[in-house]
Amino acid sequence: MVVQVVESFTAPGMMSSPGRRIVDADGIQLKFSDGRVALCATSGLWNVPFGYGNTTVAEHMEQPLRSLHYGTLFRYSNDYADRAAQLLVEAVGDSYQAVIFGTSGSALNDAAVKFARQRAVLQGKAEKRIVVTFRGSYHGMTLSSMALSGERLGQAAFSVDIRFVRHLSLDDPEEWEHFFERFGNQVALVMLEPMLGSGVFEPTQAVLRKIAQLRDEYDFLLMADEVATGFYKLGTFAASMQWPRMPDLIGFSKALTNGAAASSMLLVSEESWSVFLEHDCPFMHGETQAGSPLSAAATIGVFDFMSQYEIEWHVQHVSEGIAATCANLEKQFHLAHRGRGLFHFLGWGDDAWWKAAAQDASGDPIWHIVDSFREHGVVVQPSIHGIQIIPQIVTTDAEMCQIGQALSETFEQLERSRPWK
Ligand SMILES: Cc1ncc(COP(=O)(O)O)c(C=O)c1O
16 A cells, blocks of 8 residues: 555545655755756745855754754753754844754644743733734644644634633734733733745735834734744844844744754843743653754754854845845736745736636635746746745745746746736
8 A cells, every 4th residue: 555645635536646745955955856957946845045055054964863863951961052042143143042943834832832821820910811913824734833823724624722812903003002901911922923924925014013012012922923024034133133123032943054954043031031940840842853952953053054154244235135036027917916035926806816716726726826937947936816935045036036936937838828918
């Protein structure tokens, strides 16, 4: 019997497609088992901004791999985790005092909710249990991170418990004001995506200012979920460094190891951690694979690579390149375009194209989109009514031209197949 490896978000009948079986990778290039080669314009689903097979990261992982490849943080510690934590805090450049390791973005967000609620209990404010996130947000797929996600992910089918979760607007400060007037004293945590990965929507400055003001009024923790936006995707190391007020918690995961090992790190501000220090109380959370020397060494490798790479110049250069590429395509094919930095969306304002694609693909249009772009030589992330493009920081000018060409050829083909024309 052939064992089926279950692919996420994929119907069993669509699994194991040779066109989507990745057999090799180099730099930003992916090779598939149908012989096709395509450039990765999703940064490996936001995980791989520094190239596949990055040798600096590999060299850093070599030493623990052959000796202390595992060392738990469950009542123990290790130097690799300490060093990785130090580097991450320095990169954000603010007063973060504690770091909680985990193994995924979803687990990180679960931990953040627990942290905020345990802090409230320690402060004698057990009534502070509510978590607020943006409508349309994505915070993961575990039961509690699904509850945090404002995007519709079929939560009801899993009896996801949303009793203490609320989703509010990206652009209406008054909605925040009204909600806090009624429930502010019950809020433990406000968890925000700096840019919504579900469709490249950004909160307005007015909403961010309002939340900063509410943070001063009501004693909740403000968290940036930087699982997707961290590592310069929006220009600065953490996107929340551009917010009117630095968050109390910042969560990183994707890109921490350039995709070489599963990891997440939650930075905790001095003020938030002080409550646990005062009570000398353990934070009741732990994953036995979190903060392993191997994954921490990969993070140290990522920082080493960045320090040798003129990282900010490259981020700026690739950001300008992809913005210009998208602006051209927007004009040429009358597309909707939004985004900034390394985070862009191109698509159609309505769902007519999707319906057409669905007819074409006799099923879920996502497959038609993914396959069409890949067949033209570029891997993109399907989005609502369009695609997302998240180029790797190491993308060269020549590769950017190739990405532009492949996108243009695919849009041209898709344009031709629009039956209403
Ligand atoms: C903003 C955000 N938070 C959380 C997650 C969940 O991360 P993971 O897939 O590692 O559980 C993701 C994944 O895409 C994400 O983009």
